[in-house]
Amino acid sequence: MDSLSVRATVDRIRAHDHVVAAALGTGSTPLPARFGQTFASDAACVAAFSEKQVTMSAGLARVAGMVEMTVILRVALDTSSGTAYLTSLARREHVAREFNDALSGYVRESAMHTREDVLTLSHLVEREALPTYIERAKALATGVDARILGPGAPYSFGPPE
Amino acid sequence: MSDADEPLVLSDLISRVLDKGVVLSGDVVISIADIDLIKLELRLLLSGIETTKRESDVSLLPDRARGA
Numbered sequence: 001m002d003s004l005s006v007r008a009t010v011d012r013i014r015a016h017d018h019v020v021a022a023a024l025g026t027g028s029t030p031l032p033a034r035f036g037q038t039f040a041s042d043a044a045c046v047a048a049f050s051e052k053q054v055t056m057s058a059g060l061a062r063v064a065g066m067v068e069m070t071v072i073l074r075v076a077l078d079t080s081s082g083t084a085y086l087t088s089l090a091r092r093e094h095v096a097r098e099f100n101d102a103l104s105g106y107v108r109e110s111a112m113h114t115r116e117d118v119l120t121l122s123h124l125v126e127r128e129a130l131p132t133y134i135e136r137a138k139a140l141a142t143g144v145d146a147r148i149l150g151p152g153a154p155y156s157f158g159p160p161e
Numbered sequence: 162m163s164d165a166d167e168p169l170v171l172s173d174l175i176s177r178v179l180d181k182g183v184v185l186s187g188d189v190v191i192s193i194a195d196i197d198l199i200k201l202e203l204r205l206l207l208s209g210i211e212t213t214k215r216e217s218d219v220s221l222l223p224d225r226a227r228g229a
Contacts, residue, residue, distance in 0.1 A: 005192040010171065013178050034182035036191040048185045059183070070173075147167050155181035 059159035067151035074145040106133040122156035
């Protein structure tokens with residue numbers, strides 16, 4: 001297979017997400033593709049998909065009727081001392097756990113990712129449960145540095161590679 | 162049904178599209194030219210300042226898909 005690189009410009013990244021969002025907007029939940037994949041032709045793309053048909057079908061079934069919500073928590077990690085650091089880490093973990101516990105009734109699956117000061121919770125939520133999820137998440141977000149994004153396509157809940 | 166009302170800033174978009182999602186082909190190869198990086202940094206800087214502004218061309222779920 002030719003290895004053609006795709007230039008990751010801002011416009012192209014937006015365009016990619018637009019297509020995914022449009023697919024989600026049909027009412028049927030898609031599995032988003034990662035940016036930057038190239039195929040020699042449409043037929044080659046279809047063939048690549050067909051090869052993974054079993055995995056893809058299972059993946060689509062997993063996210064059917066669902067959307068992804070994202071909670072981005074920012075808790076400053078205190079690096080003034082080892083103890084301060086561990087304390088601030090524990091506080092962040094506590095906040096994350098509070099969110100997950102309070103929202104667990106509305107969340108089918110969840111994933112967590114941390115990077116520096118930012119902790120990201122990804123939640124797979126049933127469309128019907130969305131209004132209640134959002135209401136509860138917003139209530140939890142008062143008093144902490146939390147951003148609640150979504151609903152979006154399930155980028156975080158794809159099939160294993 | 163209301164959505165979360167938070168603007169999707171560029172860094173959110175980048176991390177999901179480049180780092181997540183299904184990979185069908187063997188490799189995912191992207192390139193970022195210098196000019197793209199400069200533009201990216203400028204945009205990230207700007208979107209950091211403008212987090213209260215909704216970026217109109219990054220759309221959230223349209224009404225008809227919100228489980229009618």
